[in-house]
Amino acid sequence: MRLPLWIWLLPLALICSAQPLRAQLPFYTDNPQVTDKGTFHFEFFNEYDGLQLSQYPNLHQNWANFKFNYGLPHQLELDVDYPYLSIYRGQGNEGSSGGGDLDMGIKWNFRTAPPDSRRLLLAASLYIEAPTGNVHEQLGSGLTDVALNFIAEKPFSPVTRLNLNLGFLFAGNTSTGAVGIETTRGHVVTGGASLLHDFTPRLTLGIEVYGGIADNDQLGRKQFQGLFGAEYTIRNGFGLAMALLGGKYEASPRIGGQIGFQVDIPAVLHPAPQGKSLAGNFVSGR
Numbered sequence: 075m076r077l078p079l080w081i082w083l084l085p086l087a088l089i090c091s092a093q094p095l096r097a098q099l100p101f102y103t104d105n106p107q108v109t110d111k112g113t114f115h116f117e118f119f120n121e122y123d124g125l126q127l128s129q130y131p132n133l134h135q136n137w138a139n140f141k142f143n144y145g146l147p148h149q150l151e152l153d154v155d156y157p158y159l160s161i162y163r164g165q166g167n168e169g170s171s172g173g174g175d176l177d178m179g180i181k182w183n184f185r186t187a188p189p190d191s192r193r194l195l196l197a198a199s200l201y202i203e204a205p206t207g208n209v210h211e212q213l214g215s216g217l218t219d220v221a222l223n224f225i226a227e228k229p230f231s232p233v234t235r236l237n238l239n240l241g242f243l244f245a246g247n248t249s250t251g252a253v254g255i256e257t258t259r260g261h262v263v264t265g266g267a268s269l270l271h272d273f274t275p276r277l278t279l280g281i282e283v284y285g286g287i288a289d290n291d292q293l294g295r296k297q298f299q300g301l302f303g304a305e306y307t308i309r310n311g312f313g314l315a316m317a318l319l320g321g322k323y324e325a326s327p328r329i330g331g332q333i334g335f336q337v338d339i340p341a342v343l344h345p346a347p348q349g350k351s352l353a354g355n356f357v358s359g360r
Contacts, residue, residue, distance in 0.1 A: 099315035100303040100332045102284045103237045103266035106197035106227050108183045109145035117141040119315065119334025123327035125252055131164040132212070132252045135327075139334075149183040153201070159213050161252055170211035174250060175219075177203045190232045197225040212252055220244045223264075233272040240265050241286075248286055248297070248325075255297050255325045261289045268301075276307040286325070297325035303332075311338040 098105050099117055109115045121137045138158040143151055155177035162169045179201035187193035201221045207214020223241040230236065243262035248254040255262050263286060270280035285298035299321025307313040317332040 099305060099313075099334050099336050100317035101237070101266075101268045101270075101280060101282050101301065103239045103268040103282055104181075104197075104199065104223065104225050105237050106183050106185075106195040106225050108149055108151035108181055108197070109143040111145045111147050113145045114339035115143040115145075115336065116339060117143075117334065117336040119332055121330055121332040123253060123330035126322075126324050126326070126328050128324045129252055131167040132161055133164055134162040135252050136160040136162075137250060137253070149186065151181040151183075153177075153179040153181060153199075155179075157250055159207070159250070161212055170208070170213060172208055172211065172213050174207040175203045175214045176206045177201055181225075187229075190229075192229050192231075195227040195229075199223045199225065219248070221248075221264075235270055237268045237270070238266070253325065253327055255286050255288055262286050263289070264297075278305045279303070285321075296323040298322055299326040313337075 098107075099119060117139075118141070119139050121139075123135045123137070125132050125135060136159070140156050140158075142154045145151055157174035158172070159174045160169065160171040179199055181197060181199040183195070183197040185194065185196035187195055199222070201219070201223070203215075203219035203221075205214050205216050205218060209216035221241055221243045223239055226238045228236045228238075241264035243264065248262055248264065264284075265286070266282060266284035268280050268282035270278055272278050280303050282301040282303065283299070284301070285296070287296050299319055301317050301319040303315065303317035305313055305315045313336050315332070315334045315336065318330075319327065319332065320329040321327060
């Protein structure tokens, strides 16, 4: 199955200039930063996974994800995620492809710090995932998911930092296609940690562990995976990201690769007050 042409044309059409990005792609562990007030931020990644043998007849999954952020006052951010999934199955089993579940959320960075400070940063996010994907094709969960995530970042130096996440899924599941913890009606606890280091002003490398577990083994599956990723700033406001990942348990990919980009959309969409420059209005978050 080939991805529709619009999957590739839409991200390319959004590449434009802005101010420097703060790396978060390709990591699953979120950071506390939010998009600046009045600013649009866009991320796209494509992840191709080899699935665990226990997933047979599902063999591979391609996950193309589109994420839009908008900065609100008081260190708040609105998020919308939409995935396009393709699942490849063994001989004699037809594959499937199409849109997945629509994810909407709000994030609040309630403890900030000056640049280069070693103060602990804190944030929280609340997400609601609507069951827009086809359940019979394994493209959606068929459940409305409600999840709360607590986020912390501890800077060790101006170039090294540790991000920590602890999440609780009140209802539904974490699955995206064939990957993730599936439940009928159970609670899921998730957690992640990523250590990032800026080797140059443009290049950031990091390692991550991420996982989750359902409160009822009859309802869910365990998830545990590791990731090695890199983010490279091509120019102000535009950065590329890539990663290798792998894990154990049925809910994690056996092995996978990810490539993507993030970009701030020009402020020309939001004219500044007369007499004020637009420069410096765009600092991204994830």
